[in-house]
Amino acid sequence: MKQVITYWDFALLPVYLLIISKCMQYYRLKVLHLSKEMATYFTWAFRVKMLFAVIFVLLTQYFFGKGDTIMYYEEGVQLNKYITENPANLKYLFAPAEDYWNYKMSKGNYEHEGYIEHEANFMPMRIVAFFSFFTFRNFTITTLFFSILSFLGLWKLFEAFAPLYPNIKRNLALACLFIPSVVFWSSAILKDTLCIMCIGFLIHGIFYLMFKKFSAKEFGYLVLFGTLLLITKYYIALALLPAIFILWILKIRASITNMLIKQILIPLVLVLIVILVYAFTLQLESKMEEMTTDVISETIAEKRKNFEGVQDRGEGRSFFELGEVDLSLKGLLKISPKVINAVFFRPYFWESSSPIMFLSAFESTIFMLFFLYTLFRAGPVGFFIALFKDKVLLFCLVFCLAFGFIVGITTPNFGSLVRYKIPCIPFFCILLIGINAHALFKKAGN
Numbered sequence: 001m002k003q004v005i006t007y008w009d010f011a012l013l014p015v016y017l018l019i020i021s022k023c024m025q026y027y028r029l030k031v032l033h034l035s036k037e038m039a040t041y042f043t044w045a046f047r048v049k050m051l052f053a054v055i056f057v058l059l060t061q062y063f064f065g066k067g068d069t070i071m072y073y074e075e076g077v078q079l080n081k082y083i084t085e086n087p088a089n090l091k092y093l094f095a096p097a098e099d100y101w102n103y104k105m106s107k108g109n110y111e112h113e114g115y116i117e118h119e120a121n122f123m124p125m126r127i128v129a130f131f132s133f134f135t136f137r138n139f140t141i142t143t144l145f146f147s148i149l150s151f152l153g154l155w156k157l158f159e160a161f162a163p164l165y166p167n168i169k170r171n172l173a174l175a176c177l178f179i180p181s182v183v184f185w186s187s188a189i190l191k192d193t194l195c196i197m198c199i200g201f202l203i204h205g206i207f208y209l210m211f212k213k214f215s216a217k218e219f220g221y222l223v224l225f226g227t228l229l230l231i232t233k234y235y236i237a238l239a240l241l242p243a244i245f246i247l248w249i250l251k252i253r254a255s256i257t258n259m260l261i262k263q264i265l266i267p268l269v270l271v272l273i274v275i276l277v278y279a280f281t282l283q284l285e286s287k288m289e290e291m292t293t294d295v296i297s298e299t300i301a302e303k304r305k306n307f308e309g310v311q312d313r314g315e316g317r318s319f320f321e322l323g324e325v326d327l328s329l330k331g332l333l334k335i336s337p338k339v340i341n342a343v344f345f346r347p348y349f350w351e352s353s354s355p356i357m358f359l360s361a362f363e364s365t366i367f368m369l370f371f372l373y374t375l376f377r378a379g380p381v382g383f384f385i386a387l388f389k390d391k392v393l394l395f396c397l398v399f400c401l402a403f404g405f406i407v408g409i410t411t412p413n414f415g416s417l418v419r420y421k422i423p424c425i426p427f428f429c430i431l432l433i434g435i436n437a438h439a440l441f442k443k444a445g446n
Helices: 007-032 036-064 068-085 087-093 097-106 119-135 139-164 166-177 180-185 191-211 216-255 259-287 293-312 329-345 355-389 391-410 414-420 422-445
Strands: none
Touching: 007 036, 007 139, 036 068, 036 139, 036 166, 036 180, 068 087, 068 097, 068 119, 068 139, 087 097, 087 119, 097 119, 119 139, 119 191, 119 216, 139 166, 139 191, 139 422, 166 422, 180 191, 180 355, 180 414, 180 422, 191 216, 191 422, 216 391, 329 355, 329 391, 355 391, 355 414, 355 422, 391 414, 391 422, 414 422
8 A cells, every 4th residue: 555654644643732722722722711620531532532633644644555544635635736737726625526526636636536527525535635725745744634633523512512511511422532442533624523623613502502592603603503514414413303293393392381272283393394495305315316216225225236246345344234235115114124223233243354443343342231221220211211201311211213224234344334434422321321311310200
């Protein structure tokens, strides 16, 4: 593989780590104004994030080899060079991906044809090109910058949930800031890193507007990061939509005291939401052809076939079988338990094909044990009672199920699934932590 780490990486790393640390310290002290407890979480989460970013760089060079990370980096650096050669090319940071591809072809460069033209793939390249003005086009330092983006998103996610559950703040910090797979896979030059950032700011904005008050800044976050998420991985936004609408419905219901109005208004609100969701989906379908039902079905079948092809070539030894997939609604519902199990509780130890996969299996086993412990502690009835009593936990459950199904049905390879599923893992852990807290409170009350 091409050497992306040079002596410059080792020379610049301590310098940039010092600069970044000072900037984050200023942000913590002068912008966030955190309590001592929250400041401790922030500091240690940042340190762990930087450590995992460096580890990812080393593994990319000496273990993973060439992949999406290297492609995004190389193409971003190439765009940066085009801008340096001609400042007018700065427009390609904002222009459609196809415009940049046409320019690149005019320069006789056809590398990564069929990939760069897609907006989702071009987004990380834009950001690499921008960061390269400050990182000397250095792979390690650019990775650190990407890692900071996802760290800020994870911190915003923690800030969204912490005020709602002040008595379990430490557990929430573990769920949002210190889950190894989430921290690791969001510390790279990848679309997943950008999505984690977007999700954190989106959830923070939604919770702030819903539970506190209107804020132009938070509304701006919703527009900015919602748009970025739609461009980068629109299916995450699709999975968030039903969860957000259910949370909104329950919030409205809780604020109504008149039972007659509550009985009349809630069905009307439900109808309105269905209409809005339908209209929004139609709008998305008109702009994103792949979001129509037929194309989604084709995409699922095609993606599974591609992963199976990788398996046949021996390149992906961690393929898992779901059996014959019937892409009708009934067929998808039938295999949903297998899909959800694969996302949250697999790979198992005996399905591990590499040291990285073994660590993933260890984490999945922890999740399974935690889930069983929660189910045993709360009881099946208490488990669902907690969900209906706590609308935020129900929000987490709906998002986990919707997102987990979308990712699981399209990604039958553990090597890819481990990375693709990270957006829902913090929510899954928060769900279990919250139900445990309800069970503990009920026991203390008795």
